[in-house]
């Protein structure tokens with residue numbers, strides 16, 4: 694492993710990776726979450742490390758363990774992830790693989806809610822868009838900002854629109870419809886949307902997708 698020798702194409706580069714879901718509390722014992730396992734973000738962080746990068750790995754509560762040999766920052770909520778990302782910058786590249794909750798519960802309770810007829814009424818507030826915030830930084834923007842787009846239909850259309858809306862350089866898009874087995878699985882089939890166009894990659898193990906993406910990132914930063 695080149696990274697272990699302080700060598701490799703990303704030696705001396707600082708790369709931020711977000712990964713995993715976020716948990717948005719409802720009360721001290723309940724939360725809203727999503728099905729992200731953190732597998733692809735974790736594999737990508739490991740692959741970047743193996744190419745010699747110094748990796749800051751900001752992760753929500755994932756179901757796979759974090760890689761070794763990275764700077765680990767554990768967070769729970771989207772707001773905590775935003776703060777951790779801001780604190781971790783500057784970086785040469787920032788890769789946003791996390792499945793950030795779009796909304797948090799605005800009226801989260803400080804003590805456990807008791808069962809009541811009709812159930813509680815939750816109010817929602819929009820979370821900060823971390824990828825868009827970093828993509829649009831006027832000072833100190835990473836040279837390469839990469840977003841992910843997990844979609845269930847019109848994957849490439851949504852990804853291209855998302856890339857424009859967020860202002861990031863690349864989008865890694867995939868189809869996470871239940872039939873694909875990608876969410877929570879070991880394989881991934883991605884479409885890489887860059888300034889040069891769209892590449893449809895074959896279905897590969899998430900580790901192999903990670904290695905190929907890491908090499909692309911290294912080429913881009915070279």
Ligand code: CTP
Nearest residue numbers: 789790791793820821822823824840841842843
């Ligand atoms: N993202 C983020 N902060 C958020 C929401 C999303 O950084 N609050 C990042 C994700 O990590 C991902 C990219 O933005 O890299 C796209 O996330 P996605 O949920 O697909 O985008 P949204 O704009 O939230 O669109 P959608 O309505 O499809 O959820």
Ligand code: CA
Nearest residue numbers: 792793794795
């Ligand atoms: Ca979203």
